[in-house]
Ligand SMILES: Nc1ncnc2c1ncn2[C@@H]1O[C@H](COP(=O)(O)OP(=O)(O)O)[C@@H](O)[C@H]1O
């Protein structure tokens with residue numbers, strides 16, 4: 001469904017031009033659950049943004065469902081079925097959760113439909129549906145609303161950038177249940193998750209390790225997981241939290 | 246309302262949300278003349294003896310009633326100044342809906358200057374909604390210069406919603422409020438200017454009594470080549486609390502001057518001011534574009550939400 005052919009991304013920095021994504025080629029099949037992991041600063045978020053069209057690639061080609069989308073903008077890619085949940089979701093003064101879910105759904109969905117998406121992400125719908133997506137929401141709440149905006153869309157490729165961050169009171173199990181449910185769609189949806197979490201790596205069909213803008217490893221979970229468990233790429237947030245507590 | 250034509254009805258709907266004769270007390274003014282008036286047992290509307298305008302007397306203890314006093318202008322070149330005085334009795338709790346719509350298809354300027362004064366009795370509660378709207382594509386300007394004076398007696402509350410989103414070429418809004426002990430003022434202003442429009446909005450709120458409070462929030466959007474000056478001032482002369490907030494989005498070649506000011510004349514006055522001007526955050530546009538909106542659609546959603 002998605003082919004990245006020799007894509008690179010360079011950006012200007014204080015020390016001149018730097019290469020953030022360095023000649024990556026990648027093929028993703030339909031109906032897969034793929035996890036990208038790797039050290040911080042390795043280029044994971046950047047890669048996701050290149051796929052969504054938020055940053056332009058400086059070299060290479062991106063093909064989505066047989067269409068060359070290299071020169072398409074964000075909107076066009078979104079309309080082809082690419083969804084992206086940000087690592088750091090944006091806040092909006094004035095727009096309510098309901099407004100945002102309606103924009104995501106692309107139609108005036110009913111309040112009860114919108115509430116269903118919120119319930120899916122573990123938010124008590126009636127408390128949130130009329131709330132503004134502004135600074136009054138906590139990081140964790142915002143993160144879940146972000147996930148709900150992807151649920152409200154019928155996407156072919158759903159990209160989640162560190163969705164587990166800030167899930168504080170929400171069980172991991174819930175997040176995994178959402179992914180499983182999303183995968184049961186008829187359209188052969190593929191889910192691409194950026195994560196360090198062992199429990200998410202555990203349900204991956206395929207794992208990609210990205211470091212310094214290059215693919216270090218790529219393969220099935222059984223191939224990759226044993227090698228990276230316990231390394232800096234995989235850690236269990238729940239275990240860490242319980243140790244800190 | 247037999248005297249009103251389709252354009253006037255449209256204006257009426259924009260500024261007062263009215264499709265038909267409102268319930269309760271009302272005074273409709275169209276092209277400088279009274280187009281309808283109704284008093285109720287508790288709310289009396291009488292024309293002023295000299296000059297143009299009306300006096301509105303609301304009996305003490307009046308609850309859950311409303312007064313509508315919309316003004317519509319559809320004749321090019323009309324210029325009027327109207328004085329409306331509200332006398333609100335103690336303990337009353339009412340909704341007042343004012344507003345002015347101008348449609349100018351002609352070449353001469355049309356102008357409505359409304360001077361509204363509110364004398365609000367002890368422990369009364371007023372919700373005041375004012376919408377200004379302009380339409381018509383003539384060269385004549387649509388000008389609105391409202392002056393609002395609010396005198397709040399002890400323990401009274403006034404909540405004001407002031408909206409001017411479309412079509413007014415030039416506006417100079419002045420709002421003055423004086424508050425006695427435990428009185429409370431809440432203002433929510435929404436402004437949008439486009440084209441070559443200019444809007445000046447000035448507030449001067451004086452907190453004279455202990456326990457009085459004011460919360461004045463203005464949100465505005467300046468598009469195209471329009472200009473706005475927002476002048477929010479609170480004076481604290483007692484043990485009071487005041488908050489002003491000026492939050493603006495600037496677009497295209499718009500210009501905004503925000504002039505916040507606070508003056509404390511009592512050691513127990515607590516006054517806070519916030520002001521921010523900026524363009525729409527790129528991240529907000531990007532997020533909505535990843536949901537399938539075009540950049541222009543995303544902009545529209547963000548502004549609509551902001552001004553809601
Ligand atoms: N537009 C940009 N300009 C300059 N540097 C960038 C830009 N985008 C990302 N970077 C840098 O590229 C590196 C990779 O970032 P990122 O993709 O966020 O990594 P990850 O998500 O794997 O932690 C970081 O060092 C980051 O600071």
Ligand SMILES: [Mg+2]
Nearest residue numbers: 044045046087
């Ligand atoms: Mg990242």
